[in-house]
Amino acid sequence: MKALTSSLAAIALILGASASAPAQSQSALDLSRLLREEMRAAAQIEDFETAHRMNAAALELQPGHPGLLNNAVLLGAMAGQTEHQFEALETIARAGLRYDLDAAVRNLAQLEAADPERLNAIRAALVENAAPVGQSVAVATPPLPHALIEALAVDNETERLYLGGVAERRIYRVEPFAPDEFEVFAGEDEPIGSIFGLAADRRHGRLYAVEGVVDQTPLAPGEPSGTALLVLDLETGELIARHTIEGAARMGDLTVRDGVVFVSDAEAGRIYRLNGPRAELELYAQDERFASLQGLAQARGALWVVDYAVGLWRIDPVSRVAHLQPSPDGASLIGMDGLVADRLGRLFVVRNGAAPFGVFELVFDDANQLVGLEPVLTGDERLGEPTTARIADDRLFVNADAPWDQFPADGAAPDGPRRSPVILALPIP
Secondary structure (H helix, E strand, C coil), X not given: CHHHHHHHHHHHHHHCHHHHHHHXXXXXXXXXXXXXXXXXXXXXXXXXXXXXXXXXXXXXXXXXXXXXXXXXXXXXXXXXXXXXXXXXXXXXXXXXXXXXXXXXXXXXXXXXXXXXXXXXXXXXXXXXXXXXXXXXXXXXXXXXXXXXXXXXXXXXXCCCEEEEECCCCCEEEECCCCCCCCEEEECCCCCCCEEEEEEEECCCCEEEEEEECCXXXXXXXXXXXXXEEEEEECCCXXXXXXXXXXXXXXXXXXXXXXXXEEEEECCCCEEEEEECCCCCEEEEEECCCCCCEEEXXXXXXXXXXXXXXXXXXXXXXXXXXXXXXXXXHHCCCCCEEEEEECCCCCEEEEECCCXXXXXXXXXXXXXXXXEEEEEEEECCCCCCCCCCEEEECCEEEEECCCCHHHXXXXXXXXXXXXXXXXXXXXXXX
């Protein structure tokens, strides 16, 4: 609470007292962006003290943000404040982030001269952060270079994989005995949107998918855009139902357990619930603090949702109030995308917005408090931009690379050939 208060005070200071009230209703991401604008403006006129304060206030709102931490290092160098640089570098090391000292720090020789022992300790910690963790095998490599696969689902019984395309509006199925082949499962006969999330429900024979529209979505002239939760037959791909809800912007991911589906809306700051295969989609939770909701999981007596910009939310099942989890021991919770729970209630998250990219376990104590972020799979050269993780037969499956960098929003051709998806699997540790 102290961090939020000081950050709001900084907002009020730079915008004026009249702006402090509406600032309270903005998300942490909105406030951080305002602070970053002021930081850049101050740095341009070489007011590095103000720039440092604005950047520090933004970091209070987004702890462990790699870009803001790098700003702190750069601002310290420009201001001649080696102590600020050391503090920022130590924070980066504690956050578990990968950071190239030699490439990023302009005055490394000055830091070496100021305190070689301190710098060596930072360097050793960063080397440990960058060390590869875990081993996986590729279980599917279908030739789909133009699909831009974002979503993954696994049938627990058959271990069939379902892949959702963004740039090709299709859902594909890959059989475990033919990992280098695919079939179009849905979207060929009846149009669907870009697929951002998939979840298989073997018990009810359903595949749930969320569709939406982004710049990379190929729309026909005059075709309306929209977002919806799709219900398909798990065997045939037949579209059974399309659920929409007023006020939805773009549904991004989903989870299903015991026939109950929860869906995150990445742009509207909302969570929806489908309380059974024949129910109506309803608003479950909404909070102005939500910035960019992504993966969800039901575990440990609550609904958990990752927010790409600010971290991990716990949604109380009775009050439906969202509680932002503190960063454990300074670990960075920024840039988390996919989320999945195993049958014991352990939570695994995919991170692609802060290096090292990969899969991590969210560690809780007996009081259900988040106390750690442990790497499970990092440093694998096949991890480009990992997005989704799913669990089947005590194995964790990961969509290792959604090549958004090869699909520019303006439709320009990429440099070089596009990459096909790679699905990795590893035993749950």
